[in-house]
Amino acid sequence: MKLRQTALIVAMAALLVGCGSLSGRHNIDSGFAYIESHEYTNALSSFDEAEKNGEDPCLIHRGRGIAYLRSGESQKAVTELLASLAADEGIVDDMDFDTNYYLAEAYYNLGEYEKAKEVYDAILSLKGKDSQAFYLRGVCELASDNHDSAKSDFSKAIALNSRDYTMIIMIYKSLAEYGYEEEATSILQTAMDQGSSHMTNFEKGQISFYLGNNAEAQSYLEAARNERDQEKEPVVLMLGMTGEKQGDYNYAVSVYKTYLSENPASARVYNQLGMCQIKQGDYNGAISSFELGIAVDDKELNQALMLNEITAYEYMGDFATASSMMANYLDLYPDDEAAIRENVFLSTR
Known part of the structure; x- marks a missing residue:
């Protein structure tokens, strides 16, 4: 061919x-x-x-x-x-x-x-009933400034798979990103109103979080965290984010640390914990969290963890260590243009 x-x-x-x-x-x-x-x-x-x-x-x-x-x-x-x-x-x-x-x-x-x-x-x-294809084509329509076509594709995607709440949340995020916040919120609220009888606590918690109902989100997510068959990591990450969203970093840190005490092989939670500690001004704690995350050796997260640890050293004012670590980082990820620019800044400190 x-x-x-x-x-x-x-x-x-x-x-x-x-x-x-x-x-x-x-x-x-x-x-x-x-x-x-x-x-x-x-x-x-x-x-x-x-x-x-x-x-x-x-x-x-x-x-x-x-x-x-x-x-x-x-x-x-x-x-x-x-x-x-x-x-x-x-x-x-x-x-x-x-x-x-x-x-x-x-x-x-x-x-x-x-x-x-x-x-x-x-x-x-x-494959005329492929909801993912309709959703993704809708994202392309939005990027092409064709809102009406995007709305039509999103509606078809939801009609074909009205219980795919991950997809519905992604549709919400896409619309909100392009300024259609009211329309995006309406889609989430409709999903909650029509699906609450069969949604899981985690799904209810996710949608409540994006609707801005943090107290409800925490309630659903706390319930999900205690469910036997529920995957815990995504629940913990969102539960911590409800605290971060309200500026309650102590709550978020407690959620992350409690999970890690029983599940120490979660690079993603270590990364979120470290980012939260940076917001608290606890740079030493953040560095420790990032290092523990790197030790897990999750290939998907290692790059972000390394870069975030460098950021923590910068916030501490330890530019010598940050510069040395950035040199090592660029050996591993030489195509990261943002890091290259940051390295130029560090060289002047």
């Missing part, structure tokens, strides 16, 4: 076929494992080895595309994902739709909203 020139044609073509044989893909499997652990440089090396060994080109290009996308190199991601779609010769399956979702995300990151919408158009032409 030859490489098509437009996102629409490629997306449509890819949705009719699938990737080839799953045999002989040792390096491909390694590459996707590295992506799962957020080790994108290693992932790209594995896909290079896979190419040398003649493994499935469709999967190689797909893997590279995802690695580039997650590394912030969206233009390279587009090139690889288009190549994956062009090499796609198997039977259609969920992977084909998934590749198109990544392609649309890459276009969106590049500000090429029309191309992203074309990909979602192609998905919806074959």
Whole structure:
């Protein structure tokens, strides 16, 4: 199959076929494992080895595309994902739709909203009840200043999956970001009014939080925190945020520390605790929290934890340590332009 020139044609073509044989893909499997652990440089090396060994080109290009996308190199991601779609010769399956979702995300990151919408158009032409595609196309419409079209897509997404409260909250955030706060709040309130009989305490707590009803949010989230089958980390993070939102940092710190005393392998909660301690002016405590978070070695959080620890040293006025740590940080993340600019500032202190 030859490489098509437009996102629409490629997306449509890819949705009719699938990737080839799953045999002989040792390096491909390694590459996707590295992506799962957020080790994108290693992932790209594995896909290079896979190419040398003649493994499935469709999967190689797909893997590279995802690695580039997650590394912030969206233009390279587009090139690889288009190549994956062009090499796609198997039977259609969920992977084909998934590749198109990544392609649309890459276009969106590049500000090429029309191309992203074309990909979602192609998905919806074959999966007309895909609520995620409607939601994401709506986000592109908002970015393109097409509010009415976005509203229509959001309404369709909610109608198709009215109990997907994570998606509804994301729709709220998108509308609020573009200045449609009243409309966004109305969507949340409707979800609460119509779904309270079957919503979980965590879902009620989330929506109450974004509606600004902090006392109700805390009540629901405290109940969720004590539920046996509820995943605790997201509950704890939002519960702490209800305190932070009201300026009650002591409450937030207590929530985070209580959780960490029983679950010390949560880099995300250590990071939030450290940020809260910075707001309190407890810079030594923040540094300790960030270091404990880094020790967990969560590849997804390590970069943020390192940068936040540097920030804590800056707030302390310890610019020498901050500068030394920034040099180490840039060795690991040389493409962080904001950190490069901050390093210039630190060099003058």
